[in-house]
Amino acid sequence: xxxxxxxxxxxxxxxxxxxxxxxxxxxxxxxxxxxxxxxxxxxxxxxxxxxxxxxxxxxxxxxxxxxxxxxxxxxxxxxxxxxxxxxxxxxxxxxxxxxxxxxxxxxxxxxxxxxxxxxxxxxxxxxxxxxxxxxxxxxxxxxxxxxxxxxxxxxxxxxxxxxxxxxxxxxxxxxxxxxxxxxxxxxxxxxxxxxxxxxxxxxxxxxxxxxxxxxxxxxxxxxxxxxxxxxxxxxxxxxxxxxxxxxxxxxxxxxxxxxxxxxxxxxxxxxxxxxxxxxxxxxxxxxxxxxxxxxxxxxxxxxxxxxxxxxxxxxxxxxxxxxxxxxxxxxxxxxxxxxxxxxxxxxxxx
Amino acid sequence: xxxxxxxxxxxxxxxxxxxxxxxxxxxxxxxxxxxxxxxxxxxxxxxxxxxxxxxxxxxxxxxxxxxxxxxxxxxxxxxxxxxxxxxxxxxxxxxxxxxxxxxxxxxxxxxxxxxxxxxxxxxxxxxxxxxxxxxxxxxxxxxxxxxxxxxxxxxxxxxxxxxxxxxxxxxxxxxxxxxxxxxxxxxxxxxxxxxxxxxxxxxxxxxxxxxxxxxxxxxxxxxxxxxxxxxxxxxxxxxxxxxxxxxxxxxxxxxxxxxxxxxxxxxxxxxxxxxxxxxxxxxxxxxxxxxxxxxxxxxxxxxxxxxxxxxxxxxxxxxxxxxxxxxxxxxxxxxxxxxxxxxxxxxxxxxxxxxxxxxxxxxxxxxxxxxxxxxxxxxxxxxxxxxxxx
Numbered sequence: 025x026x027x028x029x030x031x032x033x034x035x036x037x038x039x040x041x042x043x044x045x046x047x048x049x050x051x052x053x054x055x056x057x058x059x060x061x062x063x064x065x066x067x068x069x070x071x072x073x074x075x076x077x078x079x080x081x082x083x084x085x086x087x088x089x090x091x092x093x094x095x096x097x098x099x100x101x102x103x104x105x106x107x108x109x110x111x112x113x114x115x116x117x118x119x120x121x122x123x124x125x126x127x128x129x130x131x132x133x134x135x136x137x138x139x140x141x142x143x144x145x146x147x148x149x150x151x152x153x154x155x156x157x158x159x160x161x162x163x164x165x166x167x168x169x170x171x172x173x174x175x176x177x178x179x180x181x182x183x184x185x186x187x188x189x190x191x192x193x194x195x196x197x198x199x200x201x202x203x204x205x206x207x208x209x210x211x212x213x214x215x216x217x218x219x220x221x222x223x224x225x226x227x228x229x230x231x232x233x234x235x236x237x238x239x240x241x242x243x244x245x246x247x248x249x250x251x252x253x254x255x256x257x258x259x260x261x262x263x264x265x266x267x268x269x270x271x272x273x274x275x276x277x278x279x280x281x282x283x284x285x286x287x288x289x290x291x292x293x294x295x296x297x298x299x300x301x302x303x304x305x306x307x308x309x310x311x312x313x314x315x316x317x318x319x320x321x322x323x324x325x326x327x328x329x330x331x332x333x334x335x336x337x338x339x340x341x342x343x344x345x346x347x348x349x350x351x352x353x354x355x356x357x358x359x360x361x362x363x364x365x366x367x368x369x370x371x372x373x374x
Numbered sequence: 375x376x377x378x379x380x381x382x383x384x385x386x387x388x389x390x391x392x393x394x395x396x397x398x399x400x401x402x403x404x405x406x407x408x409x410x411x412x413x414x415x416x417x418x419x420x421x422x423x424x425x426x427x428x429x430x431x432x433x434x435x436x437x438x439x440x441x442x443x444x445x446x447x448x449x450x451x452x453x454x455x456x457x458x459x460x461x462x463x464x465x466x467x468x469x470x471x472x473x474x475x476x477x478x479x480x481x482x483x484x485x486x487x488x489x490x491x492x493x494x495x496x497x498x499x500x501x502x503x504x505x506x507x508x509x510x511x512x513x514x515x516x517x518x519x520x521x522x523x524x525x526x527x528x529x530x531x532x533x534x535x536x537x538x539x540x541x542x543x544x545x546x547x548x549x550x551x552x553x554x555x556x557x558x559x560x561x562x563x564x565x566x567x568x569x570x571x572x573x574x575x576x577x578x579x580x581x582x583x584x585x586x587x588x589x590x591x592x593x594x595x596x597x598x599x600x601x602x603x604x605x606x607x608x609x610x611x612x613x614x615x616x617x618x619x620x621x622x623x624x625x626x627x628x629x630x631x632x633x634x635x636x637x638x639x640x641x642x643x644x645x646x647x648x649x650x651x652x653x654x655x656x657x658x659x660x661x662x663x664x665x666x667x668x669x670x671x672x673x674x675x676x677x678x679x680x681x682x683x684x685x686x687x688x689x690x691x692x693x694x695x696x697x698x699x700x701x702x703x704x705x706x707x708x709x710x711x712x713x714x715x716x717x718x719x720x721x722x723x724x725x726x727x728x729x730x731x732x733x734x735x736x737x738x739x740x741x742x743x744x745x746x747x748x749x750x751x752x753x754x755x756x757x758x759x760x761x762x763x764x
Contacts, residue, residue: 060753068523069507069523070526070527070530071526135580152503165405165407166407169745189536245520245521245522246592248520248521249746252520252746255518255745255746255748255749256745257413268749275693281760338521338523339521339523339586340520340521340590340592340594341519341520341521341587341590341592341593341596342519342521342596342746343592343595344595344596344744344746344747345429345744345746346744347595347596
């Protein structure tokens with residue numbers, strides 16, 4: 025955004041960034057909730073979904089938010105009130121922190137970390153803390169079980185996620201998300217550069233492992249053990265009501281959106297189109313209109329990935345806790361390690 | 375402790391003993407988890423007291439009676455025709471099937487037999503209520519395991535069956551259609567063709583569920599080898615219905631009993647499964663739904679003409695005597711022991727409902743399983759709360 029905002033004073037830039045961040049989190053969250061949860065899922069389940077609030081129920085989300093905001097904010101008697109109130113905010117903040125490193129266009133980014141990947145992976149695990157303390161402070165046995173399951177699960181799936189991203193980092197030779205995007209769009213495969221070099225092709229196993237891991241990180245079925253509404257009622261969310269529940273709810277879908285953005289940056293070429301289409305050779309050549317087209321391209325890719333996440337969520341039953349751990353430690357991690365090894369060998373060979 | 379009954383006191387002692395064992399081995403304290411009475415997994419108000427060690431169940435015990443409605447006592451102050459209204463609320467998902475054994479018992483005492491046409495229609499409606507009941511089980515199974523889509527498919531297709539039951543009897547859930555000596559009414563025009571079309575849809579639904587759920591690797595890994603009931607244990611605990619057949623016991627009252635119903639005039643198969651695990655129980659129920667649609671299809675083509683009501687007096691007085699009739703209801707064996715003193719109403723009715731006996735195995739079955747498996751096992755045992763707490 026530096027190029028765009030050169031004339032704007034520093035406080036103005038900060039304000040715009042904060043607003044941009046809010047939009048970047050809330051817009052996907054809202055769209056995902058609306059399009060996927062309310063409509064897509066309804067059509068998959070042979071029902072119409074919301075139809076009353078607004079044309080075809082399009083205002084349903086506002087109705088829901090209004091409903092949640094009106095409700096009483098209940099803190100259980102024996103709960104650790106301060107920590108209990110803090111937990112949903114920690115979860116949401118980790119989402120906001122994640123979006124900071126995601127590049128949306130050649131100049132449209134919040135911060136340009138050299139170690140963006142590292143930062144994203146580190147910050148994404150902060151939400152575990154929020155979930156764990158939500159489970160612990162609720163003074164509810166179901167919440168406690170849910171919180172402990174969440175902690176175990178999120179730690180187990182953090183590893184394959186990191187290892188899957190390693191392959192991309194090795195291939196791109198950088199941890200900067202912006203440079204990873206550029207590397208994918210300027211690259212070529214076997215001398216053909218018509219579609220650039222999206223890592224979803226050369227890092228296919230990495231991509232699959234990453235998607236499985238984020239499915240688990242988001243605690244969506246088949247990895248929704250921590251929430252498990254049919255056995256743990258709602259796990260760590262059981263005791264939350266009113267706007268704190270809303271924050272968890274938004275956080276869940278916003279995180280789905282942000283993780284999908286990161287996946288699209290790492291594997292699908294992010295905001296970019298193959299640079300050869302317009303005769304660009306490096307990021308400096310990229311036309312200014314990409315700052316507007318970029319976020320849209322990114323959004324499309326994000327929705328595509330979220331569609332897969334939700335599709336799986338709505339059609340699969342859930343695994344058991346021990347099966348889940350086995351799947352991570354005995355399945356995903358060895359494959360991810362193998363992937364890294366093969367990638368590094370090929371990197372040296374070619 | 376003074377508030378607890380004998381049974382609960384015993385349970386309490388057992389839980390303390392389980393705890394003591396736990397403390398001896400691990401020097402940790404267990405946690406008592408009350409699953410229910412208000413809990414999504416119990417689809418109703420069953421309370422299961424579970425003593426946990428981490429996520430493992432050390433000891434579990436169902437606490438019945440939260441929803442006890444005293445039907446056995448209530449029947450004593452009703453006349454015979456009024457009782458059907460009561461008893462079809464026992465297993466509320468397959469309510470017509472609850473009426474049949476009671477009516478058959480009363481008919482047995484009176485020495486009346488329903489006309490053949492009535493027997494056919496009774497059997498068809500009996501099977502329709504089984505289909506309505508079990509199709510909901512198949513959908514609910516998904517929800518219990520975390521897959522939310524099957525339940526909507528189940529509700530969609532059960533609706534067709536409920537519409538059929540409604541158009542024939544006037545009641546979607548509680549038909550109250552069975553009378554001593556026959557049925558209240560004949561079938562409406564066009565009902566037979568409609569039913570044929572719906573049976574085809576239901577077979578499609580069974581295929582869909584089989585693809586979506588039974589073929590799913592996660593579903594299989596969650597149910598195969600979980601909650602295994604060996605043959606002899608199943609017999610000892612008095613299980614019935616699909617739960618017993620899934621343990622490899624070839625036992626179906628529809629085939630094995632000679633009642634004035636017409637199952638024996640059709641060609642169908644009693645499915646059993648050798649494994650006795652949760653998967654087997656679900657699978658047997660799925661096959662049963664298919665067989666039921668076959669039974670209905672065959673009966674529809676063979677309904678004879680004639681009256682639907684035998685000659686019975688206006689005011690029904692059942693002669694003195696005792697009769698026991700049980701049928702193979704959607705949940706298992708459901709029977710009524712009716713004692714009459716020659717009055718307008720029964721002197722005493724003992725109801726043997728399937729779910730009550732079926733969940734009696736849970737303390738044995740839940741020991742040592744993980745918390746998520748409690749849900750799977752309970753779902754696969756398939757009980758209706760009204761059927762447990764009558």
